[in-house]
Amino acid sequence: MNYDEFIFSIEKDSIVPDKLNVHLQALWYDATGDWQTAHGLIDHLEDRTSAHVHAYLHRVEGDLWNARYWYNRAKQPEYKGDLKDEWVQLVKMLL
Incomplete structure (x- = not known):
């Protein structure tokens, strides 16, 4: 999947594409306004990529202290x- 296809899936689909990894799934849900699902996919993962997405999600939430913590982990x-x-x-x- 390329970037344009990813954007199209957000605009036209009501279900996250099953071929996306958990990080892209979280960003897909975030783009649809479902922060809770996005965060729920990531918050229990320990790898650096998950921590990076987690940091972004806490910026979205407005919790900058928590975002800094996750940027550091990433x-x-x-x-x-x-x-x-x-x-x-x-x-x-x-992608």
């Missing part, structure tokens, strides 16, 4: 830009 710098830009970068990185 060994990533804290993202200071627009949330939409970070979402796009994460999706493109994971």
